[in-house]
Every structure is written in structure tokens, then in C-alpha cells.
Amino acid sequence: MHAFANPARFLRIARPATAWLLGIGVALSLVGGVIGLMLTPPDYLQGETVRILYIHVPSAWLGMAGWGAIASASVSQLVWRHPLAAVAGRASAPAGAIFAALCLLTGSIWGRPTWGTWWEWDGRLTSMLILFFLYLGYIALAASERERGGDGRIAAIFGLVGAINLPIIHYSVLWWRTLHQGQSIGVSGSSIDRSMLLPLPLTMIGFTAIFAAVVLMRMRAELAQTKIEGRMRRRAAE
Amino acid sequence: MNQWAFVVTAYAITGLGIAGLVAWAAGSMRRAEARLDELTRP
Numbered sequence: 001m002h003a004f005a006n007p008a009r010f011l012r013i014a015r016p017a018t019a020w021l022l023g024i025g026v027a028l029s030l031v032g033g034v035i036g037l038m039l040t041p042p043d044y045l046q047g048e049t050v051r052i053l054y055i056h057v058p059s060a061w062l063g064m065a066g067w068g069a070i071a072s073a074s075v076s077q078l079v080w081r082h083p084l085a086a087v088a089g090r091a092s093a094p095a096g097a098i099f100a101a102l103c104l105l106t107g108s109i110w111g112r113p114t115w116g117t118w119w120e121w122d123g124r125l126t127s128m129l130i131l132f133f134l135y136l137g138y139i140a141l142a143a144s145e146r147e148r149g150g151d152g153r154i155a156a157i158f159g160l161v162g163a164i165n166l167p168i169i170h171y172s173v174l175w176w177r178t179l180h181q182g183q184s185i186g187v188s189g190s191s192i193d194r195s196m197l198l199p200l201p202l203t204m205i206g207f208t209a210i211f212a213a214v215v216l217m218r219m220r221a222e223l224a225q226t227k228i229e230g231r232m233r234r235r236a237a238e
Numbered sequence: 239m240n241q242w243a244f245v246v247t248a249y250a251i252t253g254l255g256i257a258g259l260v261a262w263a264a265g266s267m268r269r270a271e272a273r274l275d276e277l278t279r280p
Contacts, residue, residue: 022260029256033249048241052248059252098259102252109248113239210256217263224270231277 007223010084018216025209032202040196052110054199058207059103063131064166066096066211067159070138071166074159077152084219086152089159090142091218095211097135104128115179123172124180127165134162 036054043050069092077085107125108118119125142155173182184191185200192200 037245037249048245051245055249055252094263095259098255102255105251105255106248109244109251113241113244207256210260214259214263217260217267221263221267221270224267224274228270228274228277231274 007084011220011223014216014220018213018220021209021213021216025206025211025213028202028206029210030206032199032206035202036199040199043196046114049110049113050196052106054203055207056103056106056110057200058204059099059106060128061204062207062211063096063100063103063128064169065208066092066099067131067134067162067166069215070096070159071163074156077156078160086142086156087219087222088215089152089156090139090146091215091222093135093139093142094218095214097132097139099207099211100128100132100135104132111179120179122178122180123176124169124178127169127172131162131165131169134165138162 032054036051040051042048070089073082073085073089073092076082077089104125107128111120112118138155138158141158142152145152145155172178173180190197
């Protein structure tokens with residue numbers, strides 16, 4: 001990570017990586033989506049709505065991974081004072097918030113025909129909703145701190161404290177009685193039939209690559225903005 | 239209850255959400271980098 005502490009070196013790698021990640025992400029997501037919609041069979045219980053899970057699961061993963069990225073960046077900022085850590089944290093938040101929102105929306109749309117309800121205040125759904133609100137809080141806090149010329153330490157502490165919600169989301173289906181099903185894919189294997197499994201890794205990798213591309217784009221935008229502000233200040237002082 | 243209506247709605251919302259996120263991130267990056275280029279040009 002410290003190899004990228006120099007913004008110029010980071011930008012040399014980030015510029016080509018952004019286009020590659022975006023291209024690969026869009027291609028894999030489209031292929032996964034088409035296979036999920038047209039080529040996989042319906043589930044014997046859920047029927048056609050099982051196809052929603054090919055976009056719901058990657059959205060849930062990225063909603064949580066986005067906060068994982070914020071927490072890692074926060075540690076990097078508070079412990080090692082990595083110069084790009086605060087930028088990386090702020091850049092991860094909007095993408096994480098969007099994917100958390102997509103997880104909640106697609107889950108709700110899947111829940112109506114399958115569970116008979118749009119929403120249920122159970123552990124998994126509620127903790128995911130809290131994660132979405134944490135994102136909104138982090139975005140507002142980081143933006144106001146940056147506007148006041150702060151070094152992002154308060155947002156970093158908020159990012160670390162908010163990470164307590166990640167194990168709660170993950171283990172909520174084990175800790176509490178819930179409508180939400182447990183884990184289908186684990187280290188020991190998968191309970192999903194092979195004929196229905198193919199689109200999931202495609203959309204998982206595809207969405208993740210798009211997420212990474214968006215984070216890089218936001219980091220590039222913020223680094224450019226910081227340079228602009230520095231030049232404007234120097235011009236004003238001349 | 240037509241299950242396909244739920245499936246299509248979920249895919250449409252996800253597609254629009256991701257497209258909007260990418261367009262916003264790309265737009266803000268292009269604007270900032272173009273402005274910086276403008277300022278650094280002699």
C-alpha cells in the first residue's frame with residue numbers, strides 16, 4: 001500500500017486501470033445478467049424470481065465491502081498516516097452507498113412475491129438498512145470535514161466505529177430468528193444447483209470491477225480537485 | 239402475480255443505479271482533470 005503513497009505514482013497506475021476495470025466489469029456484468037435472465041432455469045420453489053439473486057447478492061457483497069474499504073482506509077490513515085487513505089475512504093463511500101441501496105431495493109422486490117411482504121424488520125434487513133444510513137452519515141461528515149480543511153481523522157474514526165455493523169450483518173441470520181435465508185455458498189461448497197450457479201461469479205466479479213473503477217475515478221477527481229485548490233490559493237497569494 | 243415483472247423491475251433499477259453511479263463518477267473526474275489541465279497549461 002505504501003508503494004502508492006506518492007499520488008503521481010498512484011495516478012500512473014490508476015489511469016489505465018480505470019478503463020480496464022470498467023470495461024471488464026461492464027462486460028462480465030452484462031454476460032452474467034443475460035445468462036441469469038435467459039439461460040438458467042427457474043427455481044422449483046422461488047420460480048423466476050430467483051434471477052433477482054444474481055444482482056442482489058453482488059450488491060449486498062459490495063455494500064459490505066465498501067464499508068470494509070472505508071475501515072481499511074481509516075486504519076491506514078490513523079496508524080500509518082497514508083496520504084491517500086482519506087481520499088480512498090471518501091471515494092469508496094458513494095459506491096458503497098449505492099450498492100447497499102440496490103441490495104435493499106432488489107431484496108425488497110424479491111421479497112414481495114417470495115415472502116409476501118416488501119419489508120420485514122428482521123436482523124439482516126435492519127442491519128443492512130443501518131449500513132446504508134451509516135454511509136449517508138459518513139459521506140456528510142467527510143464532506144464537511146474536508147470543506148473545513150480537516151485531515152479526515154473524525155471521518156476515519158466514524159469509519160472504524162461503523163465497521164462493528166459488518167459482523168452483525170454477516171451473522172444476523174445465525175443470531176436471530178429471521179426470514180432471510182442463511183449462507184448458500186461457503187468454503188465447504190454450495191447449496192445452489194450447478195445449473196443455476198454460473199451467472200453469480202460473473203456478476204460478482206463484474207460488479208466488483210465496476211465498483212473498483214468508480215473508486216479510482218472518484219480518487220482521481222479528488223486528487224485533481226486538491227491540486228486545483230492549491231493552485232488557486234497560490235495564484236490568489238501572488 | 240407475474241414474477242417476470244418483479245425480475246425486470248429489479249434488473250432495471252440495478253442497471254440504472256450502476257449506470258448513474260458510473261456516469262456521475264466519470265463526469266466529476268473528467269471535469270476536475272480538464273480544469274486542472276486548463277490551469278497547468280502555460
